[in-house]
Amino acid sequence: MATKVARHLVMAGRLAEEDPERAYKHARSARRLASRVGVVREAAGIAAYHAGEWSEALAELRAARRLSAGDESYLPVMADCERGLGRPERALDLIKSPEAKNLDPMGRVELRIVESGVRRDLGQHDAAVVTLQIPELRDRRLRPWSMRLFYAYADALVEAGREDEASDWFARAAAADRDGDTDAAERYAELEGLHILDTEGDETEGVVAEAAVSEGAAPADAAPVGAGLVDAAPEGAGLEGAVSPDAVVEGAVPEGVAPEGALAEGVASEGAVAEGTGSEDAGDVSATDIEFKAAGAEEPEVSGEEAPQVPAVFLEPEPAEEERPPSAE
Numbered sequence: 001m002a003t004k005v006a007r008h009l010v011m012a013g014r015l016a017e018e019d020p021e022r023a024y025k026h027a028r029s030a031r032r033l034a035s036r037v038g039v040v041r042e043a044a045g046i047a048a049y050h051a052g053e054w055s056e057a058l059a060e061l062r063a064a065r066r067l068s069a070g071d072e073s074y075l076p077v078m079a080d081c082e083r084g085l086g087r088p089e090r091a092l093d094l095i096k097s098p099e100a101k102n103l104d105p106m107g108r109v110e111l112r113i114v115e116s117g118v119r120r121d122l123g124q125h126d127a128a129v130v131t132l133q134i135p136e137l138r139d140r141r142l143r144p145w146s147m148r149l150f151y152a153y154a155d156a157l158v159e160a161g162r163e164d165e166a167s168d169w170f171a172r173a174a175a176a177d178r179d180g181d182t183d184a185a186e187r188y189a190e191l192e193g194l195h196i197l198d199t200e201g202d203e204t205e206g207v208v209a210e211a212a213v214s215e216g217a218a219p220a221d222a223a224p225v226g227a228g229l230v231d232a233a234p235e236g237a238g239l240e241g242a243v244s245p246d247a248v249v250e251g252a253v254p255e256g257v258a259p260e261g262a263l264a265e266g267v268a269s270e271g272a273v274a275e276g277t278g279s280e281d282a283g284d285v286s287a288t289d290i291e292f293k294a295a296g297a298e299e300p301e302v303s304g305e306e307a308p309q310v311p312a313v314f315l316e317p318e319p320a321e322e323e324r325p326p327s328a329e
Contacts, residue, residue: 001034005037008026009027020047027040041067042061045061046061057077088118116152133153147181150172151184157169167192
């Protein structure tokens with residue numbers, strides 16, 4: 001019996017991203033075999049969440065909390081499920097509950113991202129921005145939650161009509177997004193009026209991109225390949241004290257490489273919650289994609305690095321004809 005349950009749980013985990021419906025079927029099969037095992041109910045709840053089955057996810061996670069002696073790590077997912085069901089008030093009740101104070105740092109950040117999405121669903125766009133102005137946003141080091149928090153903050157700024165500030169935060173999110181989990185690079189390019197073209201290079205490894213820029217869209221001295229992010233936010237960005245130089249990943253800019261205001265951009269690719277997280281309507285919250293921490297799991301390792309590696313793709317103006325290198329012929 002244990003072997004059968006374990007096989008179903010393994011398949012549920014493997015298929016969670018590529019085929020959430022099938023993953024949910026495996027989780028339900030495990031639940032039928034071992035419905036009184038906390039980790040099985042937890043897996044069923046997370047699988048239901050990824051499949052968009054909000055009611056089932058809530059029921060399973062409530063059962064998992066009872067079987068796991070009141071584990072509070074499920075709260076961000078449960079609040080997002082309430083949001084998915086179109087019940088923002090209930091989501092806020094969970095977010096403001098006393099149990100939320102027992103979450104670890106990662107859980108608290110995820111809960112803030114969910115709350116920001118709830119505020120946007122209620123039309124409270126300025127409150128959605130303020131909700132994410134937490135100390136973790138100004139952390140000078142790259143943390144496990146940095147990319148998702150930067151993206152969610154940029155997304156909230158766009159909804160609030162503060163696109164100039166949002167552009168800067170999308171750039172920071174892209175620099176922290178090493179695995180291409182979000183579309184931060186594309187969002188930044190869209191706000192800046194740039195277009196990314198991927199090309200294959202014969203003499204260089206990886207992908208190199210050039211920006212097809214409309215006339216006047218980029219300065220002639222745009223950041224060269226190898227330039228990092230400029231570590232200064234636009235003057236007056238955010239509410240008072242909300243955006244400061246401390247909000248930028250330390251060491252992201254090599255001295256003397258990029259002119260002021262020039263931003264290098266990486267290639268990125270569904271960003272929940274979190275997760276950026278709020279969707280345009282209350283029913284579409286899959287963008288949150290909360291990264292769930294199982295009960296009893298170890299704290300996420302904090303990167304000791306002071307800055308993310310700059311991705312291999314940058315936005316550059318296409319060189320003038322006379323500046324092109326001579327061909328091999």
